Amino acid sequence: MRGVRAGSIQSAVRDAMTAAGGLECTSIDLGVSVATLSYGTSVDEARPGGLGVNYLDRLGRMHCAAALPLAQHFAMLAGGVYQPLQISGDTATDIHTVTREFSDVLASHAEAHSSASDNPDDYTVQEASAMIKEVDELIAAAARLKAALLPKAGA
Known part of the structure; x- marks a missing residue:
């Protein structure tokens, strides 16, 4: 596949095709030629549409891992x-899990700003990394709770 700029849509499309097994597997799955797929990852002002959202949607439905970079x-x-x-x-994460994860965030914050820290006025690299992990766990717990509640709310 083509070299592309990190963070670009072409990079996301390339990563999606890689997650689906590569260019040839994606070609077979979508019924599109390898040349067309390769062309779809280029930056071309003559055809700025790229691969097309319908193909990307179909690829994501066939291979959940392909939807992630998109x-x-x-x-x-x-x-x-x-x-x-x-x-x-x-999927019914209860409020106790959310509370426990929030407690972990508070504990990490308190530890990072305690006298035992190398920099009690701010986060060290290690403390920031640990805090990000705890925040990610809290976000995931809250999102799972929301996912369980949405059908109950008729959404």
Whole structure:
């Protein structure tokens, strides 16, 4: 596949095709030639549409892993982040899990700003990394709770 700029839609499309098994597997799955797929990852002002959202949608439906780089790309453009959820079995994460994860965030924050820290006025690299992990776990727990509540609310 072509060399592309990191963070570009071409990069997201390339990563999606890689997640689906590569250019040839994607070609077979979508019924589109390898040349067309390769062309779809180029930056071309004569045909700025690229591969096309319908093909990307179909690829994401066939291979969930292919949807991930696309979701991350568009979330970034919208000023956010995409946080994949590991949902299996019962999705009804209760409020106790959210509370426990929030407690972990508070504990990490307190530890980072305690006298035991190398820099009690700010986060060290290690403390920031640990805090990000705890915040990610809190976000995931809250999102799982929301996912369980949406059908109950008729959404």
